[in-house]
Amino acid sequence: MVDARPEFREKLDFVNIDDFENPGGFVEAIQDIDAVIHVASPFTYDTKDNKKELVTPAINGVDSILKAAATSPKAKRVVITSSFASVLDAGRKAPPYFTYTGDDWNPLSYEESIDPGTSAVIAYRGSKKFAELKAWDFMAKEKPSFDLVTLCPPMTFGPIRHPVTNVEALNESNKMLFKIACGESPLPVARVPFWIDVRDLAKAHMEALLRPEAGGKRYIPASPERFTYSKAASIIGSHFSWADNVSTELQAPDESHGVDGETAGRELGLDYIPFTRTIIDLITQVRGMHKP
Numbered sequence: 641m642v643d644a645r646p647e648f649r650e651k652l653d654f655v656n657i658d659d660f661e662n663p664g665g666f667v668e669a670i671q672d673i674d675a676v677i678h679v680a681s682p683f684t685y686d687t688k689d690n691k692k693e694l695v696t697p698a699i700n701g702v703d704s705i706l707k708a709a710a711t712s713p714k715a716k717r718v719v720i721t722s723s724f725a726s727v728l729d730a731g732r733k734a735p736p737y738f739t740y741t742g743d744d745w746n747p748l749s750y751e752e753s754i755d756p757g758t759s760a761v762i763a764y765r766g767s768k769k770f771a772e773l774k775a776w777d778f779m780a781k782e783k784p785s786f787d788l789v790t791l792c793p794p795m796t797f798g799p800i801r802h803p804v805t806n807v808e809a810l811n812e813s814n815k816m817l818f819k820i821a822c823g824e825s826p827l828p829v830a831r832v833p834f835w836i837d838v839r840d841l842a843k844a845h846m847e848a849l850l851r852p853e854a855g856g857k858r859y860i861p862a863s864p865e866r867f868t869y870s871k872a873a874s875i876i877g878s879h880f881s882w883a884d885n886v887s888t889e890l891q892a893p894d895e896s897h898g899v900d901g902e903t904a905g906r907e908l909g910l911d912y913i914p915f916t917r918t919i920i921d922l923i924t925q926v927r928g929m930h931k932p
Contacts, residue, residue: 644803661700666708674714675786675849678705679721681771683764690763691754698771706778715786717855719848722772724794724834724899725765727860734896741900742792742858745769787855789848791841794862794899795830798838798918799925806929817919818926820869821876823885833866833894834901837913847908854907862901863912866893875919880927 642649655669660680670676680701687693702720709715727744746769752758753766772790779788797813804810807818816828836844844861848854870891877886904910 675717694767698767710784723768726768739898794834825887827869837918859904861904
């Protein structure tokens, strides 16, 4: 990680946390800090026990970081990466047209989330909801010296900065786009048409940390531009001559509902990156690590 950012070599320190569900593991690392950004949460659909592998670690991880932050007298703010999964009501259908905002929560119960018969996709939505609720509940009950901001981003795409040497090691959302570039067919169907470039999301975290007026708020950072995987395929086919077998399948974006990404854009100073640039930048980068 340091080698990927040599310009910050003298400003970065790393501490290995063996168990992020244990608040004691964070306490020493968190002393003398002004703020925390908590991004870690289990994300896998290959599970055998949803409660043990997804839901409980997500909740305990949030609880641990907040308890540790409460031991640091200098801590003024905690920013937590939640997810649009904590907002989305997958059973809500239009008409009438509706817009998701930071006031919305998915309706899953805890019991549904941990049910052995529940799919990992649904359990993940539950894990994000109940981890975030844990954070807000902690703030209400413990009234620590710091305030809280949560970010609920939808699908996240874009170039990577962490060390990845091969396509197989990519995160799932980016890996899917490269599969499309390599001719994946039929195209996957987007569960929601909302997305954000990872660079905008990184900026959202920093601005949420630094802007005093963001304290106590829940944002959905999301581009106003809707996406489909066929739109991604079209961009790839138009810009990369080597991608000559990209699917020409057409998909219509879901226009039945919207998302309030404008509030995050306005209050966090985000000028959302266009989908075309996101796709081109990512595919250009990943192509360089691909070995046919």
